[in-house]
Amino acid sequence: MSCFSNTSASGRKSIVSGRILPATIGFFLLASTASVVVPDVAYAQQYRFSTVEITGNQRIESGTILTYAGIGRGERVSAAELNDAYQRILASGLFESVEIIPQGNQLVIRVVEFPTVNRISIEGNRRLKDEDLMAALQSQPRRVFSPAVAEADAQTITEVYSAAGRLAATVEPKIIRRSNNRVDLVFEITEGRVVEVERLSFVGNRAFSERRLRRVLETKQAGIFRELIRSDSFIADRVEFDKQVLRDFYLSRGYVDFETLSVNSELVRARDGFLVTFNIREGQQFRVGEVTVVSDLEEADPDLFMDEVRMRSGAIYSPSLIEENIARLERLAIREEIDFVRVEPRVTRNDADLTLDVEYVLTRGPRVFVERIDIEGNNTTLDRVVRNRFRVVEGDPFNPREIRESAERVRALGYFSNADVNAREGSTPDQVVIDVDVEEQPTGSLSFGASYSADSGAAFTIGFSERNFLGRGQSISVDLNTASSSQSGTFRFVEPNLLGRDLAFGLDLGYVTTDSDNATFDTRRINFTPSLTFPVSQNGRLRVYYTLEQNKIFDVDNATASALLIADEAAGTLTTSALGYNYSFDTRRTGLNPDAGVVLRFGQEFAGLGGDAEYIRTTALLGAETKAWNGDVTLRGILEGGIHHSLGDTNSTVLDRFRHSSSQLRGFSSNGIGPYDSGDHLGGNYYAYARLEADFPLGLPEEYGISGGLFLDAGSVWGLDDNLGGTISDDFELRATVGFSIFWDTPLGPLRFNFSQPLKEEANDDTRSFDLTISTQF
Structure with a gap:
């Protein structure tokens, strides 16, 4: 008996109405069993067949069918054994229907094959x-069609849509009969609408507001950009991930007893959205109590190791602090040439004063070595790119914590959609093999864009970037930009692991022509800058570089322009050859304090290695931010400044001097403050700015993505090597401005609208009351 009826070449037949239901399966088996023709005394009668006739098979050999039947010629069999033979042939999955008919000494087996x-x-x-959907299917062309496999494929497609937030999607498999016992398999999909998270709420939160906790989660409430943002789609797996993210958030802030009691997902009446509620228990916040180091090893001095611990009593307890100090102590053991040291933290809870005493115990770990590191799945990326993420090599002592950190560094490359790192026993019990299984993903991009700013007007950009060039882990980028007031082109190349070390080599080439930010003259700058960057501490990095530049000022109006600009144009093309360095210190690298961070940048440039310019340029920036009111408000302060000191008998040019940027002192246009002469701001040899900011919610629904901020800026640009006998005022004149900001998170990026009011300005300053920028951090 056949499950499928014949249809025309254009007609379609549903596969058991799109789903193989239990009742349908039962009916099918019942009908199929009925097709076994046996006498009424089937349970008592015995059969013996001298011949077996097989009909209906086209692709399947008769011998194969006999093998499935398991009935030998001349062998005595019962009716029950005939039924077993029928079941075995049908279970092969090769036939739509099977009939076994005893006819005297002959057994007739009739089959109808499944189509191809x-x-x-x-x-x-x-x-x-x-x-994307085809890759998930088990059914394949030129293979025998199976209704069960087709139904499983339909369910697989449904699950893929569910993972994309379309829980209402339905999939119906159908077949189209073709000649020569062939069929076309068609999966008809009704996608349905995306099921969104209409409301994301919390029960049991006391220390942090719902608004603050929503920012932690990957799942978001449906917002006004719901057609563009997919993070507001309801995905069950994402909710499970959010439970772990929420736990990490609380643990990093000392809530060691935190737990998510339940997550309730309720479908709204319209069936197009979910109401998701996290039922949590925060517990109490714990701080660090007494911190000690003890040693079970004679060669390890506890006092020496205690000096390496960076954890103070009274600080908010965080597991990341523990991990950081374990890493520091293990690195110290390596420097002291003490192998196989394991640091075990023992935490003692003091409920009376809500503190946790931490004792670091130095013990001898097992003598296990890394036999080898096996890397698989990297079809393009070279092995050495992955190996550079490991701080251990073959023959080093095995350290599980170091392997976990190496795995995170491999994932942080961004070259792989998935990266699994596991350890298994090697050729001997005292050796392990590290297996690295990666799955590559695209790392290149080609971009086209348009933008507008008050400083440069409308601009069009084309860019190309590749983060894993030729699988070597190198990055390369090319950008071309044209605006109404400027044109630029840049090329950048970075080798992140020069000579197999944590040493980055960079090469920058640039070409820029501008009208000098709305000035009455034009400029051209060409630069060539190779550099080396390397870590000098856990949070600090140092960049050393050489730069070769050619600068030119032209189109100066000799009748009206400042004598300084006329002199700069008369000098023609000037060459600058300089060595420099930049040091950066950023505590946000480790994230030991998730609510605060400090950034320090300091750099100097020394010109005079040939060329026309001789100077020492020094710049510095210090920034700090912290969260207040349980993380709802962010407070930020930034100080920055610079000095350009000309050497010998040279004077700075307008391209050497510091020029104001609208992001440094809001409320004033770019190059809109500082020494001024004959209609142009000339820049200065000195600059200093201070910025204070506060970001806070406005009380609007969070799905709008809109928040507010206040800022107070103060600073100035001043100083010239030649003020033309005092005719140009180049003294320090403080400017200050106050303003209000609106932050808007959009699919295009975080936009910032600044509304400014200068508190102190000079007569020739160019002020600006409104500014639209991309929101950035220091």
Whole structure:
């Protein structure tokens, strides 16, 4: 008996109405069993067949069918054994129907083969691509068609849509009969609407507001950009991930007893959204109590190791602090040539004063070595790119914590969609093999864009970047920009592991022509800058570089321009050859304090190694931010300044001097303050700015993505090597401005609208009451 009726070449037949239901399966088996023709005394009668006739088979050999039947010629069999033979043939999955008919000494086996899949097509899908869905299917062209496999494929496609937030999607597999016992398999999809998270709420939170906790989660409430933002789609796996993220958030802030009691996901009446509620228990916040180091090893001095601990009593307890200090102590043991040291933290809870005493115990770990590191799945990326992320090599002592950190560094490369790092026993019990299994993903991009700013007007940009050039881990980028007031082109190349070390080599080439930020003259700058960057501490990095520049000022109006600009133009093309360095210190690298961070940048440039310019340029920036009111308000302070000191008998040019940027002192246009002469701001040899900011919620629904901020800026640009006998005022004149900001998180990026009011300005300053920028951090 056949499950499928014949249809025309253009007709379609549903596969058991799109789903193989239990009742349908039961009916099928009942009908199939009925097709075994046996006498009424089947349970008592015995059969012996001298011949077996097989009919209906086209592709399957008769011998194969006999093998499935398991009935030998001349062998005595019962009716029950005939039924077993029928079941075995049917279970092979090769036939639509099977009949076993005893006719005297002859056994007749009639079969109807399943057709062959001619081709597979997917229809009705608009949100997901054919190739993405095809990759998940088990059914394949030129293979025997199986209704069970087709139904499983339909369920797989449904699950893929569910993972994309379309829980209402349905998939119906159908077949189109073709000649020569072939069929086309078609999956008809009804995608349905995205099921969104209409409301994301919390029960049991006391220390942190719902607004603050929502910012932690990957799942977001449906906002006004719901057609563009997919993070507001309801995905069950994402909710599970959010439970772990929420726990990490609380643990890093000392809430060691935190737990998510339950997550309730309720479908709204319209069935197009979920109400998700996290039921949590925060517990009490714990701080660090007494911190000690003890040693079970004679060669390890506890006092020496205690000096390396960076954890003070009274600080908010955080597991990341523990991990950081364990790493520091293990690195100290390596420097002291003490192998196989394991640091075990023992935490004692003091409920009376809500503190946790931490004792670091130095013990001898097992003598296990790394036999080798095996890397698989990197079809393009070279092995050495992955190996550079490991601080251990073959033959080093095995350290599980170091392997975990290496795995995180491999994932942080961004070259792989998945990276699994596991350890297994090697050729001997005292050796392990590190298996690295990666799955590569695209790392290149080609971008086109348009923008507008008050400083440069409308601009068009084309860019190309590749973060894993030729699989070597190198990055390369090319950007071309044209605006109404400037044109630029840049090329950048970075080798992050020069000579197999944590040493980055960079090469920058640039070409820029501008009207000098709305000045009455034009400039051209060409630069060539190789550099080396390397870590000097856990949070500090140092960059040393050489730069060769050619600068030119032209189109100066000799009738009206400042004598300084006329002299700069008369000098023609000037060459600058300089060595420099930049040091950066950023506590946000470790994240030991998730609510605060400090950034320090300091750099100097020494010009005079040939060329026309001789100077020492020094710049510095110090920034700090912290969160207040349980993380709802962010307070930020930034100080920055610079000095340009000309050497010998040279004077600074307008391109050497510091020029004001609208992001440094809001409320004033770019190059809109500082020494002024004959209609142009000339820049200065000195600059200093101070900025204070506060970001806070406005009380609007969070799905709008809109928050507010206040800022107070003060600073100035001043100083010239030649003020033309005092005719140009180049003294320090403080400017100050106050303003209000609106932050808007959009699919295009975080936008910032600044509304400014200068508190102190000079007569020739160019002020600006409104500014629209991309929101950035220091």
